[in-house]
Amino acid sequence: MDEKYEGGCTCGEVRYRLLARPMFVHCCHCTWCQRETGSAFALNALLESENVEVTQGSPELVDTPSNSGTGQAIARCPKCRIALWSNYGGIGDFFRFLRVGTLDWPARFAPDIHIFTSTKQSWVAIPEGMRAVPEYYKSAEIWPKESLERREKVMARVKAAKAKA
Ligand SMILES: [Zn+2]
Numbered sequence: 197m198d199e200k201y202e203g204g205c206t207c208g209e210v211r212y213r214l215l216a217r218p219m220f221v222h223c224c225h226c227t228w229c230q231r232e233t234g235s236a237f238a239l240n241a242l243l244e245s246e247n248v249e250v251t252q253g254s255p256e257l258v259d260t261p262s263n264s265g266t267g268q269a270i271a272r273c274p275k276c277r278i279a280l281w282s283n284y285g286g287i288g289d290f291f292r293f294l295r296v297g298t299l300d301w302p303a304r305f306a307p308d309i310h311i312f313t314s315t316k317q318s319w320v321a322i323p324e325g326m327r328a329v330p331e332y333y334k335s336a337e338i339w340p341k342e343s344l345e346r347r348e349k350v351m352a353r354v355k356a357a358k359a360k361a
């Protein structure tokens with residue numbers, strides 16, 4: 197990756213760097229994301245955990261309920277408590293859903309899909325032709341081949357870790 201993608205919390209204690217472009221970017225309009233962000237939606241970039249490298253500080257993992265019911269660990273700055281990313285699904289730290297707004301240039305990654313539009317706030321207009329689903333979707337049907345291959349590799353490791361446990 198040629199461009200630098202760095203980000204961090206508000207107080208500057210935790211800094212990170214992306215080592216790859218996101219596999220996919222979600223704009224999530226679910227009511228959980230609305231509550232967690234205090235806004236109308238969340239913008240999450242999905243990456244392998246090893247491609248989100250912490251370069252300074254040490255985020256604290258906070259166990260938090262999630263819409264899916266399987267919970268999430270939210271990585272927060274131990275000082276200012278800003279949320280940087282989440283691990284969903286109770287599978288451990290394999291995938292990170294990075295909060296795009298914590299990047300130094302938060303406009304870098306536009307959404308690939310809008311999800312949970314069934315609870316979208318009515319004043320949010322989704323551009324014509326943009327992918328949007330009322331709730332969730334199947335990655336295999338929508339993601340580009342390269343991203344699916346990256347996802348497969350991580351899923352193999354998730355399986356191996358589960359077999360060991
Ligand atoms: Zn901080």
Ligand SMILES: [Zn+2]
Binds near residue numbers: 312
């Ligand atoms: Zn959501």
